[in-house]
Each structure stands twice: as structure tokens, then as C-alpha cells.
Amino acid sequence: MKITENSIVGLTSIFTNKLRSFLTMLGIVIGVAAGWNCSNRRGPKTLIMEEDEKVGGRTLFIIERHSWIRKDDRWMRNPSREYLTREDARLSIAGSVS
Numbered sequence: 001m002k003i004t005e006n007s008i009v010g011l012t013s014i015f016t017n018k019l020r021s022f023l024t025m026l027g028i029v030i031g032v033a034a035g036w037n038c039s040n041r042r043g044p045k046t047l048i049m050e051e052d053e054k055v056g057g058r059t060l061f062i063i064e065r066h067s068w069i070r071k072d073d074r075w076m077r078n079p080s081r082e083y084l085t086r087e088d089a090r091l092s093i094a095g096s097v098s
Contacts, residue, residue, distance in 0.1 A: 066078060
């Protein structure tokens with residue numbers, strides 16, 4: 001008796017709130033499709049690694065710009081904080097290799 005009564009209440013609620021029912025079903029379908037896509041394919045880790053390699057991957061390096069530099073045996077504030085020169089890149093690469 002309760003199964004029939006619960007089914008009638010459930011179906012009445014579905015047909016009364018059509019927009020809410022549609023949005024709920026749409027959310028379930030999108031969630032299942034996303035889960036299937038991630039598990040069935042190469043996986044999110046592989047996808048992220050491929051995107052990272054497109055940007056730079058192993059050739060990407062970061063140059064830190066110091067706020068103080070040594071010039072003529074004196075420490076002074078770095079006059080330029082916006083632009084890096086080729087010398088800065090060369091010194092940074094030479095410092096990371098040694």
C-alpha cells in the first residue's frame with residue numbers, strides 16, 4: 001500500500017514541478033556523463049599534463065628578479081622591476097646550471 005501511495009505522490013510531484021524535474025534530470029545526466037568521460041578516457045591527470053606541455057612543459061623556466069643587485073662592488077636597488085634583459089636570463093640560466 002505504501003509503495004503505491006508513494007509512487008502516486010512522486011509522480012504527482014514530478015508533473016506538478018516540471019521545470020524543477022527537468023533541471024534535476026539535466027544535472028544527473030551531465031554529472032553521469034562527466035564521470036564517464038573522466039573514467040573512460042585517459043583521465044584528468046593525463047589531460048592536465050598534455051595541456052601543460054602545450055604551454056611550455058619541460059622548457060618552461062622562471063626567472064626571479066631580485067630587488068637588490070651588486071654593481072661596482074656596491075649593493076643598490078634594482079632600478080628596473082618591469083623588464084628583464086638578456087643578461088638577466090643568461091645569469092639566471094648560468095646560476096641554475098652550476
